[in-house]
Amino acid sequence: MIARExxxxxxxxxxxxxxxxxxxxxxxEAGADQxxxxxxxxxxxxxxxxxxxxxxxxxxxxxxxxxxxxxALKKGQVGDEETFDQVAVLCVDPSSPFSGGAxxxxxxxxxxxxxxxxxxxxxxxxxxxxxxxSLAVPDALRVLGAANFPFVFVETVGVGQMEVEIASAAxxxxxxxxxxWGDSMxxxxxxxxxxxxxxxxxxxxxxxxxxxRRDLEQMLNLGSQGEWRPMIIETCxxxxxxxxxxxxxxxxxxxxxxxxRLVEARRQRTRAExxxxxxxxxxSRATALARGDEYEAQVDALVEGSTDPYRAAxxxxxxx
Amino acid sequence: MIARExxxxxxxxxxxxxxxxxxxxxxxEAGADQxxxxxxxxxxxxxxxxxxxxxxxxxxxxxxxxxxxxxALKKGQVGDEETFDQVAVLCVDPSSPFSGGAxxxxxxxxxxxxxxxxxxxxxxxxxxxxxxxSLAVPDALRVLGAANFPFVFVETVGVGQMEVEIASAAxxxxxxxxxxWGDSMxxxxxxxxxxxxxxxxxxxxxxxxxxxRRDLEQMLNLGSQGEWRPMIIETCxxxxxxxxxxxxxxxxxxxxxxxxRLVEARRQRTRAExxxxxxxxxxSRATALARGDEYEAQVDALVEGSTDPYRAAxxxxxxx
Numbered sequence: 001m002i003a004r005e006x007x008x009x010x011x012x013x014x015x016x017x018x019x020x021x022x023x024x025x026x027x028x029e030a031g032a033d034q035x036x037x038x039x040x041x042x043x044x045x046x047x048x049x050x051x052x053x054x055x056x057x058x059x060x061x062x063x064x065x066x067x068x069x070x071x072a073l074k075k076g077q078v079g080d081e082e083t084f085d086q087v088a089v090l091c092v093d094p095s096s097p098f099s100g101g102a103x104x105x106x107x108x109x110x111x112x113x114x115x116x117x118x119x120x121x122x123x124x125x126x127x128x129x130x131x132x133x134s135l136a137v138p139d140a141l142r143v144l145g146a147a148n149f150p151f152v153f154v155e156t157v158g159v160g161q162m163e164v165e166i167a168s169a170a171x172x173x174x175x176x177x178x179x180x181w182g183d184s185m186x187x188x189x190x191x192x193x194x195x196x197x198x199x200x201x202x203x204x205x206x207x208x209x210x211x212x213r214r215d216l217e218q219m220l221n222l223g224s225q226g227e228w229r230p231m232i233i234e235t236c237x238x239x240x241x242x243x244x245x246x247x248x249x250x251x252x253x254x255x256x257x258x259x260x261r262l263v264e265a266r267r268q269r270t271r272a273e274x275x276x277x278x279x280x281x282x283x284s285r286a287t288a289l290a291r292g293d294e295y296e297a298q299v300d301a302l303v304e305g306s307t308d309p310y311r312a313a314x315x316x317x318x319x320x
Numbered sequence: 321m322i323a324r325e326x327x328x329x330x331x332x333x334x335x336x337x338x339x340x341x342x343x344x345x346x347x348x349e350a351g352a353d354q355x356x357x358x359x360x361x362x363x364x365x366x367x368x369x370x371x372x373x374x375x376x377x378x379x380x381x382x383x384x385x386x387x388x389x390x391x392a393l394k395k396g397q398v399g400d401e402e403t404f405d406q407v408a409v410l411c412v413d414p415s416s417p418f419s420g421g422a423x424x425x426x427x428x429x430x431x432x433x434x435x436x437x438x439x440x441x442x443x444x445x446x447x448x449x450x451x452x453x454s455l456a457v458p459d460a461l462r463v464l465g466a467a468n469f470p471f472v473f474v475e476t477v478g479v480g481q482m483e484v485e486i487a488s489a490a491x492x493x494x495x496x497x498x499x500x501w502g503d504s505m506x507x508x509x510x511x512x513x514x515x516x517x518x519x520x521x522x523x524x525x526x527x528x529x530x531x532x533r534r535d536l537e538q539m540l541n542l543g544s545q546g547e548w549r550p551m552i553i554e555t556c557x558x559x560x561x562x563x564x565x566x567x568x569x570x571x572x573x574x575x576x577x578x579x580x581r582l583v584e585a586r587r588q589r590t591r592a593e594x595x596x597x598x599x600x601x602x603x604s605r606a607t608a609l610a611r612g613d614e615y616e617a618q619v620d621a622l623v624e625g626s627t628d629p630y631r632a633a634x635x636x637x638x639x640x
Binding site for chain 2: 042044289298310
């Protein structure tokens, strides 16, 4: 495909072109030539309000997201703040090689919105961007924000370190569970307890809801008491039960995050993101150093015993 | 303790002072002030011939090492090359907080040599050195080489990535197993198949030796065929059976590694070590960047949208 200028594409995306938006996201995902110009534009625009959804595979995240999209569009506002007339969903699956459109399962589950002009669904996979998804996703969220999506869902599949990291880099993080999944070991082991602003017990028509709620409450009692105590919401997404209560809970958390708290939380995340980019660039430079004549000369010197690894490395790196 | 100059200590260590040698190793382990001077001295001397021993906990590595010490001292030579009249053992346990002397279990098992003036036993743990054991161990081996130990055993406990990495950075790597441990999944999963120059089936008086040998042979047949086919030796260390055959196998591998092969293998390891030190120094610099006024100014700029993370990171890092 012919590379087009990010600024032209962003203007088209703001005017509603899904094709232009998809291409900008491809730039970010690939980490290639146009990536840097795209990122520079995206970070100049306000950040969207981001709701992260995570939880083990099979708990019904996609169906829940599908219902939340409808609810969000009906309300058109999160808390008393961000108003919107369109919603974007980023589906992140680190284990999937697919990207671009939504992956098959999501397409089917979210088919009610696949052709909805107020909804933009995109899946991202580990492809191209050397810094990986943990760098590409924040960039993609900013692109969506710049393209007139002030409200975005990020859905991650799985509960690995990366999934948890991505989902918890949201303004409101929703951890989706099922009845019978309250075992404190499981939840705390996966680090889900620390990141949840809202717990959802989905498939709440099944037995074991009360026990799961009790287990979650106990874990929350044991955990550190912040200003916000995570809410526990019961849903049955397939019947569209509880999704409005869930969206209201998101709004309540948004309201709790008044101006100062949101600014501070985002500043902390900005810091974490900058650190990641610094490490990524530094690591790229280190890799680039591990070739070439100067490098081989230092290996020679090491082999013949005329230097040591620290002196050799500092010679390669130059003065700090 | 009062810091003493590494060059004075090294001279004393060469003259047989265990106290001086122990202090030099402490410098390396702690990664502190005298570390760099110690390393500079150590890498100026020839590298020792290193035999790595690894395998799951409980297979009898310490007892086997104990017997190997006796055999090595009796032979006084590995293959037709390195001659020695003293042997050093480095016990590495990444999960242990103990270091300095040998850890309790090893002390007991190796007690026959604890007071032997021809034997030096030292355990290392993850302490102090920010680069961790994977940087400290190669440095410690060079210190031992510089202190007149041309032949050294490195024993690692466990089969985690770090243990395997440390054991495989030896000239000859011995993987210790037991009867019944031939299950190809286990061995290949732990990466032990790729690193072994010699497989030991210890506790060979127990049933299942033939099956284990057969399983190992099958795995070796499936694996890539290098010039050296790993040998399989049966031992019963508690009865001192097979340890001489094992030491001879080490000698055979030493002979196989004629001049050119050893030089090339060590050059590859030198390269890997230099890369690790480069990454370590670069990461230290990145960490140092993540504080201070310049850093906060970039965070401010990011929050207000006047820069993006990549530009901010490059500003902090300076020109490449």
